[in-house]
Amino acid sequence: NAGVTQTPKFRVLKTGQSMTLLCAQDMNHEYMYWYRQDPGMGLRLIHYSVGEGTTAKGEVPDGYNVSRLKKQNFLLGLESAAPSQTSVYFCASSYARGRGYTEAFFGQGTRLTVV
Amino acid sequence: RKEVEQDPGPFNVPEGATVAFNCTYSNSASQSFFWYRQDCRKEPKLLMSVYSSGNEDGRFTAQLNRASQYISLLIRDSKLSDSATYLCVVNMKRDSWGKLQFGAGTQVVVTP
Numbered sequence: 001n002a003g004v005t006q007t008p009k010f011r012v013l014k015t016g017q018s019m020t021l022l023c024a025q026d027m028n029h030e031y032m033y034w035y036r037q038d039p040g041m042g043l044r045l046i047h048y049s050v051g052e053g054t055t056a057k058g059e060v061p062d063g064y065n066v067s068r069l070k071k072q073n074f075l076l077g078l079e080s081a082a083p084s085q086t087s088v089y090f091c092a093s094s095y096a097r098g099r100g101y102t103e104a105f106f107g108q109g110t111r112l113t114v115v
Numbered sequence: 116r117k118e119v120e121q122d123p124g125p126f127n128v129p130e131g132a133t134v135a136f137n138c139t140y141s142n143s144a145s146q147s148f149f150w151y152r153q154d155c156r157k158e159p160k161l162l163m164s165v166y167s168s169g170n171e172d173g174r175f176t177a178q179l180n181r182a183s184q185y186i187s188l189l190i191r192d193s194k195l196s197d198s199a200t201y202l203c204v205v206n207m208k209r210d211s212w213g214k215l216q217f218g219a220g221t222q223v224v225v226t227p
Contacts, residue, residue: 033215037156042121042202042219058214088156094215103149104204104215106158 002026006091006107013081013114021076021110023091031094032074033104034058034066036087043090049074081114088112118142119205121218128193128225135189136221138203147206148179148186152199153220159202162188193225 004025013019023032030051035043035058045058047066055066063085065077074093078085088111092104121138128134140148148165163170165177165186176189186205190197203218 031215035217043159043217045214045216048214056214090158092215102147103151103161103164104159106160108158109156 004091004093004105004107006089006110008110009108010111011113013078013112015081015083015114017081018077018079019081019112020078021089021091021112023074023076023093023107025072025074025093025105027093027095027105028071029093029095029105030071031096032068033092033094034064034074034076035090035092036060036085037090037109038087046076046089083114086112086114117218119203119216119218121203121221123219124222124224126221126223128190128197128223130193130195130225130227132193133189133191134193134223135187136201136223137185137187138205138218138221139183139185140203140205140216141184142205143181143184145205148177149204150175150177150186150188151202151204151217153202154199159217162201190223193223195225195227198223198225 033048034046044060049055049068052071091107094104150162151159152162153159163172169178174191178187200220202220
């Protein structure tokens with residue numbers, strides 16, 4: 001009963017390095033989201049996806065790219081990491097039900113430090 | 116103006132007392148509302164959905180006021196284990212997209 005799985009759980013990057021965070025869900029959800037959370041702040045939406053092959057920008061998309069080639073996976077890429085991207089990253093998924101939407105199911109988070 | 120706003124707190128609550136707090140949202144077309152709980156920057160977990168008629172789950176009561184565009188959460192008989200950050204979540208439906216928008220959270224500290 002995996003739900004939403006994020007890998008890796010921890011990572012330290014040097015400034016300028018690139019990396020990809022993987023989010024996988026086994027619930028057949030249409031919607032997937034990437035958030036970042038910084039100390040003292042709430043969750044801020046980076047990018048989201050309403051289905052395979054479709055993505056959209058959230059409120060803080062700069063410096064990130066995403067891809068949703070398969071319905072169950074949502075990848076978040078950092079092309080050139082900066083210290084300002086040090087954060088905890090959460091992936092979530094949800095699905096539409098009637099005229100509304102279900103709650104979001106979260107992964108355990110990825111703690112990224114850029115030095 | 117933020118799309119979803121919450122009083123950050125902290126709300127310091129004696130054990131056994133009642134605490135209530137609100138969350139306001141800007142998009143009148145929002146259709147789904149939730150309260151999440153987050154502990155120590157772990158992943159948020161669903162506390163309860165918020166229904167139009169209001170709903171209870173044990174010691175927790177959620178209300179929705181569409182006219183004034185806010186939802187509320189009331190915790191009765193507070194326990195030490197209720198200490199957490201409570202996140203308000205609103206589905207901001209625009210066009211065909213279902214974007215879940217989180218408030219910054221309200222911190223609740225229950226003291227012995």
